[in-house]
Amino acid sequence: MAKGKTAKVSAAIEKARIKLAQQQAKIKSLENKHTELENMDIVDIVRGMKIPLNELAAVLQLVKSEAALKSPRILSQLDEKLMEENDIYENDSDNMEDIDKEE
Numbered sequence: 001m002a003k004g005k006t007a008k009v010s011a012a013i014e015k016a017r018i019k020l021a022q023q024q025a026k027i028k029s030l031e032n033k034h035t036e037l038e039n040m041d042i043v044d045i046v047r048g049m050k051i052p053l054n055e056l057a058a059v060l061q062l063v064k065s066e067a068a069l070k071s072p073r074i075l076s077q078l079d080e081k082l083m084e085e086n087d088i089y090e091n092d093s094d095n096m097e098d099i100d101k102e103e
Contacts, residue, residue, distance in 0.1 A: 051059055
């Protein structure tokens with residue numbers, strides 16, 4: 001009798017695994033369809049802007065940089081980088097003064 005119960009449970013497990021695999025395949029298919037539709041939307045938007053293909057990369061880079069400048073986090077990173085660059089330039093000019101003194 002115990003063997004009959006374990007066989008039933010094993011069969012139920014196998015059935016559930018099959019259903020799970022089918023659902024995972026369905027999810028993957030839907031995700032692919034979703035991505036395809038998003039890409040089609042993007043293409044429609046870009047075509048609607050009538051930007052020549054050879055200029056598209058430059059326009060997207062400009063949009064990206066404009067968005068970056070409006071982000072507080074990126075602005076603070078940019079400020080830090082500029083300060084580091086200024087420190088480098090100051091150190092370089094100090095080194096040049098030392099070299100001039102040695103001559």
